[in-house]
Amino acid sequence: xxxxxxxxxxxxxxxxxxxxxxxxxxxxxxxxxxxxxxxxxxxxxxxxxxxxxxxxxxxxxxxxxxxxxxxxxxxxxxxxxxxxxxxxxxxxxxxxxxxxxxxxxxxxxxxxxxxxxxxxxxxxxxxxxxxxxxxxxxxxxxxxxxxxxxxxxxxxxxxxxxxxxxxxxxxxxxxxxxxxxxxxxxxxxxxxxxxxxxxxxxxxxxxxxxxxxxxxxxxxxxxxxxxxxxxxxxxxxxxxxxxxxxxxxxxxxxxxxxxxxxxxxxxxxxxxxxxxxxxxxxxxxxxxxxxxxxxxxxxxxxxxxxxxxxxxxxxxxxxxxxxxxxxxxxxx
Amino acid sequence: xxxxxxxxxxxxxxxxxxxxxxxxxxxxxxxxxxxxxxxxxxxxxxxxxxxxxxxxxxxxxxxxxxxxxxxxxxxxxxxxxxxxxxxxxxxxxxxxxxxxxxxxxxxxxxxxxxxxxxxxxxxxxxxxxxxxxxxxxxxxxxxxxxx
Numbered sequence: 001x002x003x004x005x006x007x008x009x010x011x012x013x014x015x016x017x018x019x020x021x022x023x024x025x026x027x028x029x030x031x032x033x034x035x036x037x038x039x040x041x042x043x044x045x046x047x048x049x050x051x052x053x054x055x056x057x058x059x060x061x062x063x064x065x066x067x068x069x070x071x072x073x074x075x076x077x078x079x080x081x082x083x084x085x086x087x088x089x090x091x092x093x094x095x096x097x098x099x100x101x102x103x104x105x106x107x108x109x110x111x112x113x114x115x116x117x118x119x120x121x122x123x124x125x126x127x128x129x130x131x132x133x134x135x136x137x138x139x140x141x142x143x144x145x146x147x148x149x150x151x152x153x154x155x156x157x158x159x160x161x162x163x164x165x166x167x168x169x170x171x172x173x174x175x176x177x178x179x180x181x182x183x184x185x186x187x188x189x190x191x192x193x194x195x196x197x198x199x200x201x202x203x204x205x206x207x208x209x210x211x212x213x214x215x216x217x218x219x220x221x222x223x224x225x226x227x228x229x230x231x232x233x234x235x236x237x238x239x240x241x242x243x244x245x246x247x248x249x250x251x252x253x254x255x256x257x258x259x260x261x262x263x264x265x266x267x268x269x270x271x272x273x274x275x276x277x278x279x280x281x282x283x284x285x286x287x288x289x290x291x292x293x294x295x296x297x298x299x300x301x302x303x304x305x306x307x308x309x310x311x312x313x314x315x316x317x318x319x320x321x322x323x324x325x326x327x328x329x330x331x332x
Numbered sequence: 333x334x335x336x337x338x339x340x341x342x343x344x345x346x347x348x349x350x351x352x353x354x355x356x357x358x359x360x361x362x363x364x365x366x367x368x369x370x371x372x373x374x375x376x377x378x379x380x381x382x383x384x385x386x387x388x389x390x391x392x393x394x395x396x397x398x399x400x401x402x403x404x405x406x407x408x409x410x411x412x413x414x415x416x417x418x419x420x421x422x423x424x425x426x427x428x429x430x431x432x433x434x435x436x437x438x439x440x441x442x443x444x445x446x447x448x449x450x451x452x453x454x455x456x457x458x459x460x461x462x463x464x465x466x467x468x469x470x471x472x473x474x475x476x477x478x479x
Contacts, residue, residue: 043357
């Protein structure tokens with residue numbers, strides 16, 4: 001074996017261990033954040049019993065999920081049903097490959113990193129749909145049908161927004177995109193009004209699409225616990241269900257990472273001081289808090305409301321944004 | 333066309349107002365009481381199960397075994413018994429059994445008592461794994477009377 005191969009293997013191992021750890025940690029502690037923040041908004045106190053201030057609650061939840069039996073209902077499509085939870089956690093963890101957490105901390109910097117993230121992001125839609133159909137349960141089937149309609153509807157404005165962003169950055173490489181935003185918050189893509197005066201609107205559309213793509217309230221039609229029991233996850237038990245849960249949170253983390261990179265200047269400090277990993281994490285977790293905040297502020301929309309929002313408002317706005325970017329680039 | 337944009341802006345504004353409300357509430361004082369560690373004192377008019385009252389002077393139950401509560405009870409869940417010791421002026425209670433499983437907490441027994449010997453307990457933490465504990469609640473023992 002050559003030295004390059006060894007280095008590659010070490011890199012791969014480090015990536016796998018690091019990213020799976022990062023994903024698991026985030027999934028665990030975002031559930032705690034979710035519960036804590038929800039209870040604060042409702043003037044409650046949230047989990048307090050397990051560990052100091054309930055900080056060990058995710059550990060208890062994990063142990064509980066792992067100690068439960070994996071049930072296999074009679075009519076399910078066994079291979080698909082068992083593959084579902086595995087395939088659903090793989091794409092978000094793969095997406096983390098190319099996320100640059102800081103100047104040097106990135107598993108693998110691709111030229112087409114942005115494209116790769118959206119390619120893998122689209123897979124989780126199919127996996128959720130297959131898991132729902134394989135469950136042979138009417139709630140899961142309805143959820144599977146819903147997830148297709150929802151994710152197709154929201155992928156369009158999302159991609160159009162990203163397209164207009166790529167037009168102004170001239171790069172699919174996330175590292176390059178962040179590098180262009182160095183030095184102060186007025187250089188961030190969010191406030192780059194010179195190339196496109198609608199950038200803040202674009203960020204809002206991106207954020208809304210992020211909520212819808214990761215199936216978060218107020219767009220959680222796929223889970224819709226009051227209508228569909230647990231949607232796609234209805235027939236899953238124990239850690240099978242747990243993996244779907246982890247995937248949901250890792251998807252949020254990936255979406256927030258991407259929002260940080262595309263709009264908020266990645267690892268750069270808002271005031272041009274001390275760039276580094278900490279700024280990336282601060283921005284990313286602030287966005288995660290926003291996601292939870294939105295969830296506990298608004299009730300679930302109805303399905304036609306969800307589709308109306310996408311087809312009648314977000315897509316026209318995103319297209320207008322694209323057109324405006326093109327015009328601005330041509331003129332200036 | 334103007335209406336279309338107006339709707340979007342109004343919608344966005346109302347969403348922002350909603351998020352503002354939840355944001356303010358995040359920093360309000362919590363109303364949760366850590367129940368097993370702390371609890372509120374029950375209000376004076378809480379109707380728990382019935383309880384015998386004690387005569388502060390003698391330390392004995394005030395009950396004179398007139399049977400009015402037993403007769404008043406629509407669910408027949410009160411069984412009491414008393415006897416008259418030698419030389420005593422009145423009957424003394426020897427047992428007072430309440431079947432709390434059928435009691436509907438109507439309070440007719442408390443109303444019917446002419447000697448102010450019955451009251452509602454403020455105990456709301458009743459729990460037991462055995463049904464018998466509530467089928468035969470010995471109120472006389474709870475009040476610490478003679479047995």
